[in-house]
Amino acid sequence: MGESETNAERIRRTVGVIPIGRVSSYGVIADLAGLPGRARLVGHVLRHTVTPSLLPWQRVLRSDGRLAFPADSTPARKQTSRLQDEDVVVINGRVNMQRFGWQPDLAELLMKLGC
DNA sequence: ACCTTGACATTGG
DNA sequence: GCCAATGCCAAGG
Numbered sequence: 001m002g003e004s005e006t007n008a009e010r011i012r013r014t015v016g017v018i019p020i021g022r023v024s025s026y027g028v029i030a031d032l033a034g035l036p037g038r039a040r041l042v043g044h045v046l047r048h049t050v051t052p053s054l055l056p057w058q059r060v061l062r063s064d065g066r067l068a069f070p071a072d073s074t075p076a077r078k079q080t081s082r083l084q085d086e087d088v089v090v091i092n093g094r095v096n097m098q099r100f101g102w103q104p105d106l107a108e109l110l111m112k113l114g115c
Numbered sequence: 116a117c118c119t120t121g122a123c124a125t126t127g128g
Numbered sequence: 129g130c131c132a133a134t135g136c137c138a139a140g141g
Binding site: 025030037038039040041043044045046047060061062063064068069075079 | 121122123124125
Binding site: 047 | 137
């Protein structure tokens with residue numbers, strides 16, 4: 001029968017495509033996953049993902065480049081650490097999207113997603 | 116089934 | 129740049 005892939009699965013798959021050393025945003029991931037306007041769902045899915053270590057969740061930021069976690073919270077520090085490990089510069093809980101922001105060509109993404 | 120909470124985005128003051 | 133209002137909708141209570 002038809003596609004039985006859940007929204008959560010599509011979102012996790014899309015997040016997994018963000019290259020090392022680059023970052024994206026909740027809104028962009030939602031769009032690329034075929035769920036326009038549902039950025040909040042992306043955050044929800046990441047928050048409830050049981051195996052976060054298998055996903056590059058640290059590369060997903062707010063549209064303005066700020067981390068979604070409260071500044072100086074434990075998760076924020078962990079995310080910052082993981083980003084710096086891949087040479088992404090984080091200053092004041094924020095990444096320069098102009099420099100590290102990444103957004104694939106839609107056709108290219110669909111290829112990678114196996115469509 | 117209703118209400119509140121969120122790892123959000125966009126627009127308008 | 130900051131704040132409020134809206135739209136969004138799955139999960140938890």
